[in-house]
Amino acid sequence: MTTTTLDLKGLLCPMPIVRIAQAVKTVAIGDTIEALATDPGVLADIPAWARSTGQELVSIEKTDGKAIRFIVKRVK
Amino acid sequence: MSKSNSDKPRRLAIIASKGTLDWAYPPFILGSAAAAMGWEVGIFFTFYGLTLLQKEIHPQVSPLGNPAMPMKMPFGPEGFQNIQWPIPVAMMSIPGFNAMATGLMKKTFANKGVASVVELRDTCVALGVRMIACQMTLDVFGFGQEDFIPGPRSPERQPFSSSPPTPT
Numbered sequence: 001m002t003t004t005t006l007d008l009k010g011l012l013c014p015m016p017i018v019r020i021a022q023a024v025k026t027v028a029i030g031d032t033i034e035a036l037a038t039d040p041g042v043l044a045d046i047p048a049w050a051r052s053t054g055q056e057l058v059s060i061e062k063t064d065g066k067a068i069r070f071i072v073k074r075v076k
Numbered sequence: 077m078s079k080s081n082s083d084k085p086r087r088l089a090i091i092a093s094k095g096t097l098d099w100a101y102p103p104f105i106l107g108s109a110a111a112a113m114g115w116e117v118g119i120f121f122t123f124y125g126l127t128l129l130q131k132e133i134h135p136q137v138s139p140l141g142n143p144a145m146p147m148k149m150p151f152g153p154e155g156f157q158n159i160q161w162p163i164p165v166a167m168m169s170i171p172g173f174n175a176m177a178t179g180l181m182k183k184t185f186a187n188k189g190v191a192s193v194v195e196l197r198d199t200c201v202a203l204g205v206r207m208i209a210c211q212m213t214l215d216v217f218g219f220g221q222e223d224f225i226p227g228p229r230s231p232e233r234q235p236f237s238s239s240p241p242t243p244t
Binding site: 011012013014017018020021048049053 | 086108109111112115189191199
């Protein structure tokens with residue numbers, strides 16, 4: 001099981017979920033992607049994306065700075 | 077958006093009938109977002125929206141027809157940038173005003189980190205969004221399929237309801 005990191009800082013809607021959707025197809029089932037974003041919209045969009053696509057949102061949290069860190073796991 | 081329990085993907089159809097910059101963003105943003113969510117998406121381009129499928133596009137904004145458009149400057153100190161400029165309507169009809177307003181709007185978008193219309197269109201294509209060109213308007217305006225980016229089809233040749241798009 002490996003973790004890929006993805007820098008989504010500075011990207012606005014809809015690019016964070018687009019990049020996650022594209023990235024998840026490139027990793028193996030069971031692998032995780034750790035991403036950093038600055039668009040506050042991801043707090044709503046990433047959980048919705050995970051629900052809609054059936055992938056697992058492991059965690060999502062604001063960091064000390066302005067960024068939001070989240071981890072998604074490909075489960076299918 | 078609620079979780080779909082069936083195996084069939086949710087579907088979204090969007091009609092794009094205007095080709096100005098402000099009307100170019102919504103179909104490509106909504107289309108790419110829905111496709112990223114795993115939805116099956118088709119955008120139907122008709123009337124002036126057809127121009128958004130041309131290989132080279134330079135969509136403009138028109139302050140004259142959009143009185144609610146914020147008239148702000150995308151450069152200078154923060155206080156200057158927050159000024160809402162009261163532009164007289166007569167001035168908006170001066171030749172070149174649309175081009176200037178378009179330049180300022182594009183600069184504002186770029187400053188904030190919004191993707192360009194072409195980037196969003198490419199994203200839609202990459203995510204398998206089906207672009208459908210209205211055959212009637214193609215004929216009326218004298219456009220040919222060769223004027224457009226590869227992919228768009230007239231509905232006669234490829235009905236939206238037939239097969240799901242295949243992501244590339």
